[in-house]
Amino acid sequence: MQDTPPLLVEYVTPEPGTARLVLTGELDYTTVDEAAEEADKVLADNPRVIELDLAGLRFVDSSGIAVVMNLYRGAEERGAALRIVALTAYLRHLLRVIALDDVFDLPD
């Protein structure tokens, strides 16, 4: 796990009005600050749609879930839609355990 940087956060704009965060690596207590910062930037830009690409996340802990939840609540307040556009089987399971699989529009 030391081979690669623990977390990469990319903020891309695939089309006007849509903000996408691509997270790669481990989203945990030690790495959330950077992700939270990018999430704040996304909210500040007021997009209509926020997309999360989590296909590259190997691990998420409760602090990582908090970043996603903060983004969800921030989007809700601003009337933006939050979509998880890609994720792993592990994350799908995790979201099922915390019963957020119904809340997020998960890809098939």
Add this chain to the structure above:
Amino acid sequence: MRGATGSTNAGAARATPGDMAALLDGSDEGIVLCDAGGVVLLANAAAARLAPEIVPGRPVPPQLDPAGSSMVTYGGRVIRVRTEAAGDHRALYLSEAPSLPRRAEFLLEAARRLFASLHPRRCARAAVDLGTEFLCDLAVVVLPPATNRRVEWIRAVAGHPGPEEGVMPLSTALRVPGLTDALAGLTHGSGGRQDAGAVPDWLLPEGFGPAVDLLVFPLPGNSVPAGAMALVRRAGRPAFDDEALAMVRDLASRAGAALSAASLFREQSAVNAILIDDLLPPDLPEVEGMRLAGRLRSSQQAGAVGGDFYDVYMSETGAGHDSGIGIVERPPLIILGDVCGKGARAAVLAGQVRQSLRALLLLESRPVQLLELLNRSLLASPAPNSYVTLVLAALRVAPDEHVLVDLAVAGHPPPLVLRRDGTVEEAPARGSLLGALKKTVVRPATVDLAPGEVCLLYSDGITEAFGGPTRREMFGEERLKEALASCAGMPVDALVERLEQISSEWLAGGQQDDRALLAVRAGGHDPATGTETGTATVATPGAMTVWAETTG
């Protein structure tokens, strides 16, 4: 080296070994030739001067034989060493580095020793030692007075072994002239020079003799002074000169910074310890008709104690009827949860959840409604990241030593149930995590435990432990289920201990997150204690699982 060796031109002069030795000895640079094993073959006079331990036939002192070039401290000197290959042998070239000016040397030493510890007294000891070593005959640090009007002092005297320390009334300490102001952060006169004749008795040890010069000055902290210091020179020595006064200023600023860092660290550690008490599990009480056992292991990352917790809420026996405020009757209740994040913030949140629940339980006993109320209270919390996952279980004693466990799960892995025949089931309860959504979904379940059967609540620190043969594989739910199945028939204490052990072995010394386990076993007696409820009766698997579903 170029030169005439062997027979070349007839008549040409040849350097004799004596010439070579004279040549080498004439060099100011120490030159040492040693074999591959580090044994000295040849050493010139300069090398012997720099390091008398360099003797032909003996190994080179290891600190003088670094790889490549480097500066080493040897016998109180700083020596520059350069090593080079010389045929099959190696040559060492040694030269003494120019000695640092005394003030620079002092600064280096001060930084090294003062910041070696985050313990205020150890910092103070380093400060007084530096004082007596470089500047004076006696040095005292007085730490800021605590509320009880007493102060801690640390004193070093040149020629005496180790600093002494103690506590004295502030009023006594303040007999040192200038100390009142110094403790308030003020310096008077030239570097805080005070009347050496007014030194009080407590400052000087017996036989010290009269003082000729006294400096009293503050140790500046971050916003408040980190203490004060007094330096004394005794009769027979000159007063502090300008260079010494400059070094005193250096010492004061560095000791102040080190002390305030250490004090801050100590305060934060104490505050953390208080907060973390909120995460400590309670002693598990005896509950009629069942047995409880729990384990809580905190993360080993320093300062990052995580947010796993569990708690037990016993019935409020009889209180409701007398008080007239309608306190509800309810069975005992256990919770196991995980708050978001780590450290003090997590501890505060966990404490908030446990205390909120304690209050809510006076008025509401139904698990699903309790989760709803907790969710609302967390949503209203102004603190960021107030997200919590937990399992709440009401424990009802049923006939024939059965226990009915009413489960409500909020964003937490569902509890596991160990049946008497060794099968392991996942309780069918589910629900969303708390503190995030205005509308939560809770699907409760009731599990019927026959005597000897176990319901296990656990945190994801158990299943998400990275380890195993590759050291990067998650322990996972399947392994936990297998481990639990292997515990059939065990007393509940032993079961919890075994699961913790299996999880620790999986981690194999790797970094561990928080891990919490809480198990309830139906039946009043554990198998090990004699009367073996649950193992003596004919096994009728308690497979009656009651379902209920609500949407909040």
